[in-house]
Amino acid sequence: xxxxxxxxxxxxxxAAAALAAGLxxxxxxxxxxxxxxxxxxxxPGDALKSLGAAGAEASGAIVIDAPQIAENGAVVPIEITxxxxxxxxxxxxxxxxxxxxxxxxxxxxxxxxxxxxxxKMGETxxxxxxAMAGGRNYVATKEIKVTIGGCGG
Amino acid sequence: MAAGPMKMRATLGAGYTDVRVLMSHPMxxxxxxxxxxxxxxxxxxxxxxxxxxxxxxxEGQISQAISRNPVFSFRVRxxxxxxxxxxxxxxxxxxxxxxxxxxx
Numbered sequence: 001x002x003x004x005x006x007x008x009x010x011x012x013x014x015a016a017a018a019l020a021a022g023l024x025x026x027x028x029x030x031x032x033x034x035x036x037x038x039x040x041x042x043x044p045g046d047a048l049k050s051l052g053a054a055g056a057e058a059s060g061a062i063v064i065d066a067p068q069i070a071e072n073g074a075v076v077p078i079e080i081t082x083x084x085x086x087x088x089x090x091x092x093x094x095x096x097x098x099x100x101x102x103x104x105x106x107x108x109x110x111x112x113x114x115x116x117x118x119x120k121m122g123e124t125x126x127x128x129x130x131a132m133a134g135g136r137n138y139v140a141t142k143e144i145k146v147t148i149g150g151c152g153g
Numbered sequence: 154m155a156a157g158p159m160k161m162r163a164t165l166g167a168g169y170t171d172v173r174v175l176m177s178h179p180m181x182x183x184x185x186x187x188x189x190x191x192x193x194x195x196x197x198x199x200x201x202x203x204x205x206x207x208x209x210x211x212e213g214q215i216s217q218a219i220s221r222n223p224v225f226s227f228r229v230r231x232x233x234x235x236x237x238x239x240x241x242x243x244x245x246x247x248x249x250x251x252x253x254x255x256x257x
Contacts, residue, residue, distance in 0.1 A: 075220045103215040111210035116226035
């Protein structure tokens with residue numbers, strides 16, 4: 001029991017240190033990394049251009065797992081897996097949203113090119129999953145029908 | 154209100170670790186109107202970082218199009234019981250939160 005208490009104290013110490021470091025250091029770095037230009041783009045073409053992926057080629061190696069019909073546009077679950085070898089980033093674009101780019105994820109140090117997330121969709125739209133691998137860009141598309149939009153509140 | 158609790162679960166799959174994280178955040182789009190007709194200001198998480206044993210494995214940038222109280226799943230190759238997973242976020246107002254868990 002005593003041992004457990006030591007462990008607990010140790011864990012708390014580590015957590016506190018991590019928190020302090022996390023609060024002080026990465027804020028500026030993270031803020032600078034946010035791609036404002038791509039996220040402010042109002043159509044998917046401009047967003048892709050800002051990501052440096054204007055000429056992305058269609059690929060069947062990117063799997064978009066999402067419902068064909070989303071009843072609630074406020075929470076649409078989308079799962080993306082890239083089977084393109086050497087994928088380092090995945091981006092998600094919802095063509096008909098006011099700002100199509102919903103997110104971009106960079107993978108390193110053993111992270112698999114996979115992400116599952118919930119997005120808001122204003123209306124029925126094509127959803128694009130972009131995979132970046134070795135300086136080349138690949139894209140897959142899937143239409144998701146929305147019966148109740150998620151952007152009006 | 155923004156920096157509500159986070160929940161995370163890291164479980165071992167077949168050759169990989171599944172990290173599932175929930176963040177409490179309003180994720181305001183800046184397009185929703187309050188009853189008095191004024192727009193609710195834009196307020197959303199911009200960056201998400203996942204670390205395993207202190208090493209960054211996923212760096213995500215997200216927009217206001219992510220649903221309220223975002224839930225993400227990530228997968229990391231390998232992993233062992235006791236590995237430390239840390240997830241942190243930063244929003245457009247400079248608020249941050251983080252949580253950690255060990256692989257169960």
